Amino acid sequence: MQLSAAFEVGLEDPTVENGRWQQDSMPSAPIEQLGESLLKDHFIQRNGVEFAGTHLLLDLHGATFLDDLSRMEKTMREIVSKCGATLLHIHLHHFTPSGGISGVAVLAESHISVHTWPERDYAAFDVFMCGDAEPENAIPVLKRAFFPKRLEVVEELRGQVA
Numbered sequence: 001m002q003l004s005a006a007f008e009v010g011l012e013d014p015t016v017e018n019g020r021w022q023q024d025s026m027p028s029a030p031i032e033q034l035g036e037s038l039l040k041d042h043f044i045q046r047n048g049v050e051f052a053g054t055h056l057l058l059d060l061h062g063a064t065f066l067d068d069l070s071r072m073e074k075t076m077r078e079i080v081s082k083c084g085a086t087l088l089h090i091h092l093h094h095f096t097p098s099g100g101i102s103g104v105a106v107l108a109e110s111h112i113s114v115h116t117w118p119e120r121d122y123a124a125f126d127v128f129m130c131g132d133a134e135p136e137n138a139i140p141v142l143k144r145a146f147f148p149k150r151l152e153v154v155e156e157l158r159g160q161v162a
Contacts, residue, residue: 059151083129
């Protein structure tokens with residue numbers, strides 16, 4: 001298992017909402033040239049690496065509104081839209097008395113999960129999307145919804161082809 005180091009995302013830095021967040025991370029070939037087998041299984045190629053999808057682990061520290069169930073559902077729906085994913089189902093559970101929320105949005109492209117600790121102003125999001133979906137577009141949505149003082153991101157490319 002290969003582990004990636006977390007990196008902080010500047011809260012004041014602009015984030016690209018459409019397209020890849022780093023210029024060098026664009027697919028190296030148009031989708032038409034990637035081959036029919038890749039089109040069927042939704043594997044993608046970026047920087048010469050073929051893989052199933054991008055998995056982001058996002059830690060929000062010093063965040064607000066982490067006990068607001070309607071805000072959480074609205075935020076998850078906006079993430080799905082901004083990332084170009086397909087929502088199949090959302091299930092959220094509101095804990096009492098802490099007000100924490102745990103839940104998942106099941107996507108055709110994989111999932112988004114969340115666990116919040118409002119008493120600690122902390123939330124853990126897990127965003128995994130395959131194919132052409134762009135999970136990095138979740139970052140500005142989370143910033144706007146929960147106003148974290150610090151946001152850490154770990155990115156894994158899942159299902160890398162050797």
